[in-house]
Amino acid sequence: MTLQELGEDRLVEKLTRGLHRSHIVIAGPGDDCAVLRATDSSNLLLLKTDCIVEAVHFDREARTGAVGWKAMARPLSDFAAMSGVPEFALVTLIAPGKTPQRWVTGLYRGLQKAADMFSVVIVGGETSSTAGPAIVSVSVSGWAEPNRWLSRTGGKSGDEIFVTGRLGGSRAGHHLRFVPRIAESRWLTAHFNVHAMIDLSDGLGADLPRLARASGLDYELEETAVPRNRACSIEQAISDGEDYELLFAIAPGESERLQQRWRRQFPKLPLTRIGRLISNPKTAKRRLRGGYVHFT
């Protein structure tokens, strides 16, 4: 059965029947807005929206569950970047009327699986038809403690730059099944004074300069130190993008203790020092080659 045959009311009913509920959701899908218990007002409200477009962020042939996973995991990776805690998600599906219902069902299974992993509740959304490619947009709200959230702007000259995981080659599959580094990010800010952080979505070549610029600094990168996925060149590790690993800056004095404790806490996930932030206004506009360029 296609979406056109099913109609919107029945589609929404089918999709929302399978969603998990929570006692903090007072009115969820099916009403005009989602109504939720607000976070403790001593916390900050965090909002993020992100979308994936067929033929840009996923192929028509990709497993639909993996497409749903990716659509949810991308904005959650931004929460990781800020050391925030995601709570609620709204899902917008824009798809042609001829889309098979089972594609949508699979998509929602993937969305729900990623949401469940981080105790995020899907509280509503929107559907629309289109004559173009399918699009899944996910908006997430959550919170962070005022003294704990991180941005890209706090880096200091001399800070060492660390990256989690291995980079490059994401298009082979990682981009559809990565795990947002929320647990790692929350652990970092619970135990260390991290100065600035970003998640690597457009690739080290785009995101490292962004973090440095946002902090008003330049950077030195030890290219050979960049941790690479199997069969990836340094160039690929820097340029491919969609790694969804954490990149952060921390005072050099914390470096040793961080690496020791990290190995005990996350023995399966590498943490690698790949460079440092430096003050050098003359070269502050220098750019790494590569990184994903939008609107091509």
Place this chain on the structure above:
Amino acid sequence: MTLQELGEDRLVEKLTRGLHRSHIVIAGPGDDCAVLRATDSSNLLLLKTDCIVEAVHFDREARTGAVGWKAMARPLSDFAAMSGVPEFALVTLIAPGKTPQRWVTGLYRGLQKAADMFSVVIVGGETSSTAGPAIVSVSVSGWAEPNRWLSRTGGKSGDEIFVTGRLGGSRAGHHLRFVPRIAESRWLTAHFNVHAMIDLSDGLGADLPRLARASGLDYELEETAVPRNRACSIEQAISDGEDYELLFAIAPGESERLQQRWRRQFPKLPLTRIGRLISNPKTAKRRLRGGYVHFT
């Protein structure tokens, strides 16, 4: 200049430079998430997302400012439906790389104008390219008092049904310049015990049955009483959709006082009694002809 020539970083920089700031926005566009002061935690958090698709919700020839206005006003109309107060918006723009930059600039002017009218702050968003039609998706967060928010579910048997404004013929222009009934909705819940409310987006023929069903009731509609826009038939007033007027249910005892006070408060906006809610489980599945059907 097209979006492709401009590139995403410069596009985001241009768009966000013009946005209005607020002291409750701690980190806005340009960071991974928007960071905001949370509402008083005695209030409820309201979330809504909505999207408009070229050739479905607007024509390529429509004035871009009006397209932006509509994209923002639609989710705000859902806040009106629940008597909530919108606060923050995230804007997602999905457009082909060949889109002229001035189209996007005009779009943002319209988005900002609608946001300003209701003191809503645009705190972030997302851009992506597409091979298909342009899409603008807006997610809004806000709040409502626990004893004041309204849903579709609270209607009681015998309630009178009122509608604001005049219905039908929206495609002639109203759908691009309607004003979300937030002021009217907040006034209603400040002074009257409204039982259930919805905004008319898909047309009376779809939304009145929705409100009745959500309240577990049936309805009687006095078709000839339906306030119509000039040159509209009853059929059109019921079926056209995109009226973005309020439809609500209130105890018959409140009816007279409501109409008197409404005329003094909103002398330019008609308020019309068009029917009532009834208990009649046998006909509860009866449907009005018309109303907008999605995925056609």
